[in-house]
Amino acid sequence: MYTQGLDQQGKTENRRDSLETPERLEAFQARIDAEEKIEAKDWMPEAYRRTLIRQISQHAHSEIIGMQPEGNWLTRAPSLKRKAILLAKVQDEAGHGLYLYGAAETLGISRDRMVADLLSGKAKYSSIFNYPTLNWADIGAIGWLVDGAAIMNQIPLCRCSYGPYARAMVRICKEESFHQRQGFEIMHVMANGSEDQKAMAQDALNRWWWPSLMMFGPSDKDSKHSAQSMAWKIKRFSNDELRQKFVDVTVPQADFLGLTVPDPDLRFDETSGHYCYGEIDWQEFHDVIAGNGPCNRQRMETRRRAQDDGAWVREAARAYAAKHAAKAA
Amino acid sequence: MKPEDALLAYTLRLGDTALVLGQRLVELVTHGPELEEELANANFALDYIGQARMFYSHAAALEGAGRTEDDFAYLRDGQQFGNVLLVEQPNGDFGDTIVRQVLFETFYIRQLDTLTRCSDPGLAGIAARAVKEIRYHLRHGLQWLVRLGDGTGESHARVQASLHRLWPYCGELFAGDDVDEIVGTHYGGPDLSAIREQWEHEVHALLAEATLEVPDEPWMNAAGRQGVHTEHFGYLIAEMQFLKRAYPEATW
Numbered sequence: 177m178y179t180q181g182l183d184q185q186g187k188t189e190n191r192r193d194s195l196e197t198p199e200r201l202e203a204f205q206a207r208i209d210a211e212e213k214i215e216a217k218d219w220m221p222e223a224y225r226r227t228l229i230r231q232i233s234q235h236a237h238s239e240i241i242g243m244q245p246e247g248n249w250l251t252r253a254p255s256l257k258r259k260a261i262l263l264a265k266v267q268d269e270a271g272h273g274l275y276l277y278g279a280a281e282t283l284g285i286s287r288d289r290m291v292a293d294l295l296s297g298k299a300k301y302s303s304i305f306n307y308p309t310l311n312w313a314d315i316g317a318i319g320w321l322v323d324g325a326a327i328m329n330q331i332p333l334c335r336c337s338y339g340p341y342a343r344a345m346v347r348i349c350k351e352e353s354f355h356q357r358q359g360f361e362i363m364h365v366m367a368n369g370s371e372d373q374k375a376m377a378q379d380a381l382n383r384w385w386w387p388s389l390m391m392f393g394p395s396d397k398d399s400k401h402s403a404q405s406m407a408w409k410i411k412r413f414s415n416d417e418l419r420q421k422f423v424d425v426t427v428p429q430a431d432f433l434g435l436t437v438p439d440p441d442l443r444f445d446e447t448s449g450h451y452c453y454g455e456i457d458w459q460e461f462h463d464v465i466a467g468n469g470p471c472n473r474q475r476m477e478t479r480r481r482a483q484d485d486g487a488w489v490r491e492a493a494r495a496y497a498a499k500h501a502a503k504a505a
Numbered sequence: 506m507k508p509e510d511a512l513l514a515y516t517l518r519l520g521d522t523a524l525v526l527g528q529r530l531v532e533l534v535t536h537g538p539e540l541e542e543e544l545a546n547a548n549f550a551l552d553y554i555g556q557a558r559m560f561y562s563h564a565a566a567l568e569g570a571g572r573t574e575d576d577f578a579y580l581r582d583g584q585q586f587g588n589v590l591l592v593e594q595p596n597g598d599f600g601d602t603i604v605r606q607v608l609f610e611t612f613y614i615r616q617l618d619t620l621t622r623c624s625d626p627g628l629a630g631i632a633a634r635a636v637k638e639i640r641y642h643l644r645h646g647l648q649w650l651v652r653l654g655d656g657t658g659e660s661h662a663r664v665q666a667s668l669h670r671l672w673p674y675c676g677e678l679f680a681g682d683d684v685d686e687i688v689g690t691h692y693g694g695p696d697l698s699a700i701r702e703q704w705e706h707e708v709h710a711l712l713a714e715a716t717l718e719v720p721d722e723p724w725m726n727a728a729g730r731q732g733v734h735t736e737h738f739g740y741l742i743a744e745m746q747f748l749k750r751a752y753p754e755a756t757w
Contacts, residue, residue: 240540243534243535243543244535247534247535250531250532250534251528251531251532251744251745252744252745252747252748253748254579254748254749254752254755254757255575255579255749255757256524256554256557256558256561256574256575256578257558258757259531259554260551260554260555260558263531263534263547263550263551263554264547264551266534266535266547267543267544267547267548267551270540270543270544270547271544273540274540274541274544277540287540312748312757362757365756365757366757369755369756369757370752370754370755372752372755373752373755478535478536481536482535482536482537482538485536485538485598485599486537486538486539486542486599487538488657488659488660488663489538489539489599489600489653489660490538490539491656491657491659491660492652492653492656492657492659492660493652493656495656495657495660496651496652496655496656499655
């Protein structure tokens, strides 16, 4: 149950000993170009490994932290059916975290190490979860917009060059797609409900629209990881391409709901066939990443408290296992 | 009391107990000691919410007055809820949660097992499904009880303290009233005194395995089934019902 020791020194050092000769790098790139999957035991450049560990662990952390804003409404869900659906969704997120930590572990890092990096603030998670859920429609908006944006990012990852990550993403995307539909359905019910409910739905859209666009990351001209990740086929589309795709899909859905996207500059461009949208507030984006979003401290405190409160439980499990291993020996 | 009224009250009490325990487990989401425990806890909570929905839907059918599962869950006040008090107790630490689950589920699994053979087909069907879920919960709970009891000095002391805190609520599990009696006589519902004997035997053995002592606290007089709750309960339902009650005209 408790993973440990996967990042033992020897294993990592052995891998580091492998010289990154031009021939090896070339052969590796040739495999990528031929759309072959790279598997855990295959040789890979250290930077490829590090990039994947960073990306997969950030994704795992996002799933775990992402349980909090939705978990915030579990006790107050307005019907038993909604409560059960939301609970199943939050549980799926814990499951996604588990597969993703598992996928990252194949790269030679332990879950304990990744969790420690999250709790120390060294590792990041998706900034979208640093926004608060203030009314029930936020649960709909998260499914519709946040999971919708996540799917845009994640579908291409099912074809990512690293096999364990690509396979984990296939299952995750299926579940995310269900989450997205349930979110839209909550919005649909509320947008067609009482005046109070419509106001809640509009309020949720107002607050989640821009942070959802920010989920695609910095614009292409400012994205520092993009070019190499594209060459390695970890990433298949640029941030701005995916963001545009999301806007094009989502604006007609907002129209269908009778809700107004909070962007006065939003217009459909007949020539390009795309929606043009206003300038993203990149200052806000950087502020939230830097830890100054509305809920950064709260999210981390909740996570650290769970870890600290559970210390005696994990300790007891280890002590019990050790006692019984000793008896068995 | 007419037998059909007793059956309705009995079914609602089962629904209330499942819902209230489910709500307590829901409160634990994102606070688990380990990721695997998050998944397990959410599963258990889902099982209880699911059981509550089935019991309430069956109660609605028995009553035949057009009420729904949500009417029972959201539009009744405290004194109309007939859950046993053990399940409304706050989560406390992980030890409290495990002890509450084990003490309740070692009782509940026997109650459900008898109900699988009762003469009301609706109730028997729900019990048949629920008993499988609780069997799985218990495997988890019992493993943790032993790990915590026989783990470290701290875990032993904590879980022993949890037992002392929760023990007084156990008596109510076996303190039936005329509803239990009528459902026993007319529908083949469980004999609580027989369950008590089996429960005591099992729980004493489990505690011994977990190196824990059977508390010597007396069992309190409790009347949760009759709608007399602990002070914790008002807050639990206030939170649970707020949104539904704040916008009574809305559908969600």
